[in-house]
Amino acid sequence: MPEELVRLEQRLLRRNEDAAAELRRRFRAAGILTVNLMSSPGAGKTTVLERTLASIAPEPAAVVVGDLATENDARRLRRHSPWVRQVTTGTVCHLEAAMVAAVLEGWDLERLHYLFIENVGNLVCPASFDLGEAVRVVLFAVTEGEDKPEKYPPIVHRADLVVLTKCDLLPYLGFDLERFRASVHSVNPAVPILPLSARTGDGLGAWLAWLRSRRAALAVPSS
Amino acid sequence: MHELSLALALVETLEERLRDRSGARVTAVHLRIGPLAGVVESALRAAFEVAAAGTLADGAHLAIERTSIVVRCRACGQERRIDGPGADESDGFVAHLIHLPPTCASCGSSAPAVIGGDELELVAAEVVDA
Ligand SMILES: Nc1nc2c(ncn2[C@@H]2O[C@H](COP(=O)(O)OP(=O)(O)OP(=O)(O)O)[C@@H](O)[C@H]2O)c(=O)[nH]1
Ligand SMILES: [Mg+2]
Ligand SMILES: [Zn+2]
Ligand SMILES: [Zn+2]
Numbered sequence: 144m145p146e147e148l149v150r151l152e153q154r155l156l157r158r159n160e161d162a163a164a165e166l167r168r169r170f171r172a173a174g175i176l177t178v179n180l181m182s183s184p185g186a187g188k189t190t191v192l193e194r195t196l197a198s199i200a201p202e203p204a205a206v207v208v209g210d211l212a213t214e215n216d217a218r219r220l221r222r223h224s225p226w227v228r229q230v231t232t233g234t235v236c237h238l239e240a241a242m243v244a245a246v247l248e249g250w251d252l253e254r255l256h257y258l259f260i261e262n263v264g265n266l267v268c269p270a271s272f273d274l275g276e277a278v279r280v281v282l283f284a285v286t287e288g289e290d291k292p293e294k295y296p297p298i299v300h301r302a303d304l305v306v307l308t309k310c311d312l313l314p315y316l317g318f319d320l321e322r323f324r325a326s327v328h329s330v331n332p333a334v335p336i337l338p339l340s341a342r343t344g345d346g347l348g349a350w351l352a353w354l355r356s357r358r359a360a361l362a363v364p365s366s
Numbered sequence: 367m368h369e370l371s372l373a374l375a376l377v378e379t380l381e382e383r384l385r386d387r388s389g390a391r392v393t394a395v396h397l398r399i400g401p402l403a404g405v406v407e408s409a410l411r412a413a414f415e416v417a418a419a420g421t422l423a424d425g426a427h428l429a430i431e432r433t434s435i436v437v438r439c440r441a442c443g444q445e446r447r448i449d450g451p452g453a454d455e456s457d458g459f460v461a462h463l464i465h466l467p468p469t470c471a472s473c474g475s476s477a478p479a480v481i482g483g484d485e486l487e488l489v490a491a492e493v494v495d496a
Contacts, residue, residue: 146393147493151383155375155397155486236368268368270404271486297404300480332468332478 159272162240166247166275173252176358177260179276181298183291184264186284187308189216190341191350192259196223198351204257207246209238211263226250237268240275256358266291270298278303278357285309289322292330299330304337304353311340369406372486373413379488380423389496392423396492400433400485426491435483437467441475448483 154160170177180188189208196204205226208216217229228246230238243260252258260276262269281302283291286309292299299305305327313320320338327336337353339346376395384390395414399405411428418424435448446467469476 145494147495148490149384149493150490151379151488152490153379153383153488155372155379155488157379158375235371237371267404268371271368271372297402297484300402301484328468331480332476 156271156273159240162244163273163275166240166244167277169252170258170275170277171361173255174361175252175255175258176278176354176361177258177274177276178354179260179262179269179274179279180282181262181266181269181279182264182282182284182308183266183287186264186282186287187341188261188264188282189219191282191306191308191339192220192261193223194341194344194347195259195350195354196220198347199257199354200224202256203254204259205250205255206259206261207238207243208261209242209263211236216261226255232263236263236265237272238262238274239272243274257354266295266298270295270301277361280304280306282306282308283323285312285316285318289319290326292323292326296330299327299334302331302334303357305331305334306350307336307338309340309342310338310345311342368404369409369413370417372405372410373417376414376488377417377421377423380491381421384422384491384493387493387495390422391494391496392426392491393494394427394429394492395423396429396431396489398431398433398485398487398489400483401435402480402484403486405486423491431489433483433485436481437478438481439470439473439475439478442470442473444470444472445481446471446478 182188192206204224206220206224207228207230208220209230209232210216211232214229217227220227230242230246260274279302281298285307307323324336327334337346337349339350380392407430414428418426436445437448438445467478470478
């Protein structure tokens with residue numbers, strides 16, 4: 144029986160990419176800055192978001208938070224914003240664009256300035272799934288050690304910002320900030336690094352300024 | 367875990383693209399994968415075996431072409447390939463440390479842009495008609 148080579152030339156995650164492109168179009172049209180936050184479990188995503196929502200008010204900001212199970216994070220965030228929705232992914236270890244699209248149902252995006260998407264705590268596969276975000280933020284906690292960025296290159300190489308969290312713990316850890324910077328820049332030479340502590344609030348101003356500047360840049364036609 | 371999602375997407379795509387060739391069997395699948403796609407080859411092969419069972423691609427061989435990372439200098443446009451873990455079976459990409467050059471080798475300007483290396487593509491399928 145003859146074997147035939149059929150050319151297919153298709154990106155494997157095209158379905159997700161199509162859904163993400165549609166989301167990106169909607170976010171753009173509504174003038175929302177959508178931020179995809181990714182980190183290992185417990186690096187401090189929800190805590191940073193709690194502080195962010197509290198500080199960014201009265202600007203309207205929404206959060207979509209993904210976890211394998213529980214509504215715990217959504218419950219924490221609802222104290223700070225009426226627009227908080229949890230996606231429980233079951234066994235899926237990352238968020239996909241279709242999950243985000245489904246959970247946005249019924250929200251008037253035109254009313255929002257920011258949409259934060261807290262991805263499932265995982266430094267591996269969220270890197271491959273575009274959610275239609277304008278910017279990707281990867282968080283590392285000082286407790287994870289200086290070399291994590293170079294151990295997870297795919298997620299770091301596409302990041303628009305790297306946030307170093309729990310910096311209030313620096314005095315106890317002997318964490319080498321320069322070593323961390325070198326690790327990040329070995330994978331993504333141009334990415335800015337922002338150290339902060341959601342506990343003390345140090346660095347929060349710079350984080351908010353970065354968000355505002357990225358939102359302002361949305362209005363300008365992108366190159 | 368991630369590889370299982372990919373394997374399922376792969377089987378779905380094959381079913382979709384070969385829908386009009388009823389009864390056809392896929393004997394081999396050609397993929398192109400970059401080092402920045404974060405795919406562990408052995409995990410993908412194992413997941414594909416499971417995902418393809420009972421489908422048109424049951425037992426199909428995965429032929430994986432590994433690409434390199436390509437960076438381009440933002441100042442002078444010079445492009446450079448950085449070889450990833452290669453096509454050897456050692457894979458376990460995450461354990462390999464990839465160091466991108468912080469400066470351009472030809473003009474010395476900093477921060478080259480990554481323009482290739484995250485490919486995750488279905489290239490072709492070898493198909494036998496019923
Ligand atoms: N010392 C200190 N602890 C922090 C800081 N931020 C978060 N934590 C603690 O770290 C733990 C995890 O924080 P979360 O904000 O829940 O982390 P997360 O990344 O949202 O976790 P998952 O959603 O489960 O992946 C909690 O016990 C927080 O109180 C910080 O800036 N300093
Ligand atoms: Mg959380
Ligand atoms: Zn996953
Ligand atoms: Zn150059």
